Amino acid sequence: MSSNAQPTSRRGRPRSENARRAVLDAAAELALEGAGGAGIDAIAARAGVSRTTVYKWWPSAAAVLLEGLLERTHDTIESPVSATTREALGDYLTRLIALIRDTPPGALLRGLTAASVTDQVVGHALINEWLAPRRAAAVHLLAEGVRRGEVRAGLDYDAVADVLFxxxxxxxxxxxxxxxxxxxxxxxAVCWPGIAASE
Known part of the structure; x- marks a missing residue:
C-alpha cells in the first residue's frame, strides 16, 4: 500500500482507542440493561465523553452497537479444517446458536435487527458485515463439499444457506x-439429505 493512501471509513481526527472502547462498552451495557435503549446522550454520559465526540465517529447509536457487535464476533465464522462437510456445517450452526443464545452479542443482534427496520444504514451494514460473511463461509463449506464428493453439484447455495440459517x-x-x-x-437431519451427494 502506498504511504500516500488515506483511510476512507471515517472523517475527522483519529479516535482515541480508550475513548472508543469506553463508548462501545457503554453502548452495550445500556442496550443490555434495556433502560429505554442506548441513546447517544446516555452512551456519552456512561462513557465519559461528549455527545459531539460520539457523533464525530458514529452516525447513530445503532451504528455504535453494530461496531461493538462485529468486533465481539469477528472470529465466529471459522470451521474445523479436518471435519466432513456435514460436521463442519453442524458445528457452524452450533456455534451460531451458542453465540446468539448465551452471549451479550445475541441480545445486541436482536436489537439491531429491530432497529434496521427504520435505520437503512444499520440494515445495509447488518447484511453486508454480519450476514454476508457468514453466508459466504457456509457457501465455501458447500463448495468444498462438492469438490470432496460429499455435496451434490448444482445446488442453489443461497437457497441452502437460507434454509440452514x-x-x-x-x-x-x-x-x-x-x-x-x-x-x-x-x-x-432435515437438510442434509437434500444436500448430500448420492452414494
Missing part, C-alpha cells in the same frame, strides 16, 4: 421456540 434467526426474533442445544442437529 432461517430457523435460528426465526427463533431469535420471535422467541416462539427455544434455541436448544439440539437445534443444529435437527436442522442438519
Amino acid at each position: 432461517a430457523p435460528i434467526y426465526y427463533r431469535l426474533m420471535y422467541a416462539h421456540q427455544p434455541l436448544t442445544d439440539r437445534l443444529s442437529a435437527e436442522i442438519m
